Amino acid sequence: MPIEKFNILKSACVPLPVENVDTDQIIPARFLKATSRKGFGDNLFRDWRYDNNNQPISSFVTNNPVYSGSILVAGKNFGSGSSREHAAWAIHDYGFKVVISSFFADIFKNNALNNGILPVQVSESFLVELFSEIVTDPQTTVKVDLPAQTVTILSKGLSEKFEINPYKKECMMNGFDDIDFLLSMKEKITEYEQSRPL
Amino acid sequence: MKATTLFDKIWDSHVVHSVNQGPDVLYIDQHMIHEVTSPQAFTGINNRGQKVFRPERTLATADHNIPTKDQDKPIRDELSRIQVEKLTENCNDHNITLYGLGHPYNGIVHVIGPELGITRPGMTIVCGDSHTSTHGALGSIAFGIGTSEVEMVLASQCILQPKPKKMRINIDGTLKKGVSSKDIILYIISKISTSGGTGYFIEFAGSAIRNLSMEARMTICNMSIEMGARGGLIAPDETTFEYIKGREFAPSGEEWEKALTYWKTLKTDEDAVFDLELNYKAEDIGPMITYGTNPGMGINITERIPELSEVDENNRLSFNKSLEYMNFKPGDSMLGKPVDYVFVGSCTNGRIEDLRAFASIVKGRKKADSITAWIVPGSHHVESQAKEEGLLEILEKAGFELRQPGCSACLAMNDDKIPAGKYSVSTSNRNFEGRQGPGARTLLASPLTAAAAAVTGKITNPADLI
Numbered sequence: 001m002p003i004e005k006f007n008i009l010k011s012a013c014v015p016l017p018v019e020n021v022d023t024d025q026i027i028p029a030r031f032l033k034a035t036s037r038k039g040f041g042d043n044l045f046r047d048w049r050y051d052n053n054n055q056p057i058s059s060f061v062t063n064n065p066v067y068s069g070s071i072l073v074a075g076k077n078f079g080s081g082s083s084r085e086h087a088a089w090a091i092h093d094y095g096f097k098v099v100i101s102s103f104f105a106d107i108f109k110n111n112a113l114n115n116g117i118l119p120v121q122v123s124e125s126f127l128v129e130l131f132s133e134i135v136t137d138p139q140t141t142v143k144v145d146l147p148a149q150t151v152t153i154l155s156k157g158l159s160e161k162f163e164i165n166p167y168k169k170e171c172m173m174n175g176f177d178d179i180d181f182l183l184s185m186k187e188k189i190t191e192y193e194q195s196r197p198l
Numbered sequence: 199m200k201a202t203t204l205f206d207k208i209w210d211s212h213v214v215h216s217v218n219q220g221p222d223v224l225y226i227d228q229h230m231i232h233e234v235t236s237p238q239a240f241t242g243i244n245n246r247g248q249k250v251f252r253p254e255r256t257l258a259t260a261d262h263n264i265p266t267k268d269q270d271k272p273i274r275d276e277l278s279r280i281q282v283e284k285l286t287e288n289c290n291d292h293n294i295t296l297y298g299l300g301h302p303y304n305g306i307v308h309v310i311g312p313e314l315g316i317t318r319p320g321m322t323i324v325c326g327d328s329h330t331s332t333h334g335a336l337g338s339i340a341f342g343i344g345t346s347e348v349e350m351v352l353a354s355q356c357i358l359q360p361k362p363k364k365m366r367i368n369i370d371g372t373l374k375k376g377v378s379s380k381d382i383i384l385y386i387i388s389k390i391s392t393s394g395g396t397g398y399f400i401e402f403a404g405s406a407i408r409n410l411s412m413e414a415r416m417t418i419c420n421m422s423i424e425m426g427a428r429g430g431l432i433a434p435d436e437t438t439f440e441y442i443k444g445r446e447f448a449p450s451g452e453e454w455e456k457a458l459t460y461w462k463t464l465k466t467d468e469d470a471v472f473d474l475e476l477n478y479k480a481e482d483i484g485p486m487i488t489y490g491t492n493p494g495m496g497i498n499i500t501e502r503i504p505e506l507s508e509v510d511e512n513n514r515l516s517f518n519k520s521l522e523y524m525n526f527k528p529g530d531s532m533l534g535k536p537v538d539y540v541f542v543g544s545c546t547n548g549r550i551e552d553l554r555a556f557a558s559i560v561k562g563r564k565k566a567d568s569i570t571a572w573i574v575p576g577s578h579h580v581e582s583q584a585k586e587e588g589l590l591e592i593l594e595k596a597g598f599e600l601r602q603p604g605c606s607a608c609l610a611m612n613d614d615k616i617p618a619g620k621y622s623v624s625t626s627n628r629n630f631e632g633r634q635g636p637g638a639r640t641l642l643a644s645p646l647t648a649a650a651a652a653v654t655g656k657i658t659n660p661a662d663l664i
């Protein structure tokens with residue numbers, strides 16, 4: 001699937017200061033039955049967002065009108081658990097373009113990048129600072145600059161570099177997807193097959 | 199020649215191309231697909247007007263959302279039925295072998311791969327399921343992928359993947375009574391946490407691992423993802439070769455000899471260096487049980503839940519949230535806590551040895567009246583073997599029934615859901631909030647510990663019943 005181009009994003013943030021947010025919380029298994037990539041946003045964080053009678057739980061952050069924006073800020077080890085790409089689709093479909101955390105699970109990170117969601121890994125201290133800024137001022141704006149690989153809390157001028165694989169960075173900035181690249185490699189793949197070990 | 203690890207040997211021999219400063223183009227020997235994470239990938243290649251590049255290298259099964267009763271009848275849940283039908287249609291359109299519902303080879307994807315002899319040493323294997331790491335037990339590089347990556351493999355038989363770091367975990371010594379491979383892996387995760395393996399591919403080694411059966415090794419590799427690792431593997435040895443020999447799709451005759459010669463080269467060189475190496479003693483491991491909402495929150499069944507003061511300050515918020523969900527208190531003893539449900543099954547512990555272990559304890563005893571038990575074999579093969587060996591008879595005499603194969607209550611996509619607030623001792627792999635049904639409270643344990651709970655109605659040390 002071609003992904004949206006990403007360059008620089010300035011946005012308010014939605015804070016989720018919970019560690020080990022696993023893929024079953026992001027999108028519970030019972031909502032994995034669709035055969036398209038659309039509509040998963042409605043069930044993002046379903047069991048934290050709605051009670052047993054499908055009524056919004058007012059204390060959950062996405063139900064609090066004070067918070068908005070296309071950046072999700074979450075505690076350490078975000079996206080652990082299953083390989084379900086539905087987790088990335090749900091986050092994307094809901095409207096997030098960036099997830100900031102101090103640590104990401106591997107498969108989730110790949111899935112996010114493959115869907116044009118930028119996972120921004122920051123230091124523990126930066127994350128603590130960011131959470132506290134958002135609590136103080138829910139309008140706190142964060143600038144995510146992919147070309148410069150920096151994330152900045154604008155009101156404080158606090159900035160940090162983040163890592164991204166140079167290949168993935170180029171894909172994100174240009175909206176390239178891996179499949180086009182792999183399809184262009186078919187001749188080399190066939191060559192490999194002929195020379196391969198047992 | 200530079201000393202290399204087993205992981206390096208397999209990985210490096212499958213690199214088709216290395217992207218400058220980027221990931222490797224890794225060739226995939228065997229792709230496995232199922233109904234839940236593949237439909238969008240097929241839509242993707244269909245939209246590009248592509249056909250599956252190497253359909254003979256993809257194998258399909260229906261396992262995640264299927265019912266474990268009345269499998270001969272149409273699936274009642276409409277969305278599940280559509281997903282399974284979609285899989286059939288996609289496999290037909292692209293000439294992919296499908297072991298669908300009712301097929302004698304049908305079962306959980308990570309159970310049927312090894313049992314049919316499709317999983318073999320030295321291979322690269324991927325599937326849109328995180329527990330693909332299971333196949334590493336036979337000395338292969340196997341890992342779970344997302345649907346975009348499934349699409350990559352369908353389109354090119356390759357995947358773009360950065361090479362992970364390498365870790366070796368050595369477990370030496372002899373396991374105590376009532377302790378099995380599930381306890382080994384839950385013990386390791388309790389030590390290094392659910393993110394301790396992130397970024398790594400793990401080789402499990404040491405005398406305690408060597409002495410495990412093939413199926414017990416699968417349980418270990420299966421849960422390497424639960425510590426965040428990309429996957430886990432174990433060097434193939436006589437146990438591996440013996441297991442594979444004679445299986446449906448295993449090589450035979452001259453091909454077998456050729457394969458065996460190659461497989462015997464698959465081990466880590468003595469001087470090879472790992473990015474991280476950890477050592478544990480088998481004697482330190484007891485029957486494990488989890489008390490919280492991630493697989494790292496496990497303790498020896500005889501221990502107490504930690505006091506808040508014993509928990510790292512940064513983790514206290516999550517710890518409290520977990521215990522609140524479980525309705526447990528810090529310092530609680532696990533032994534004697536009442537249990538409502540027992541689930542035996544999944545790609546972690548749904549094999550014949552797991553059913554044997556469960557039966558060894560329930561034999562001559564009775565299911566506790568308060569317990570609802572779901573015993574779900576990992577495949578039709580396991581199901582028929584259980585019948586042939588007389589395990590079914592033992593189970594039935596003790597008041598248990600055997601359901602039909604599938605992923606079932608491990609992720610509760612079908613009707614096998616644990617009701618809200620109920621406690622389930624489960625041989626599966628995840629105790630996340632709501633994993634076994636909204637509000638369900640999961641306690642991960644071995645088949646022996648599950649059996650001890652099933653006959654006593656409470657958390658019981660299996661060593662006391664052996």
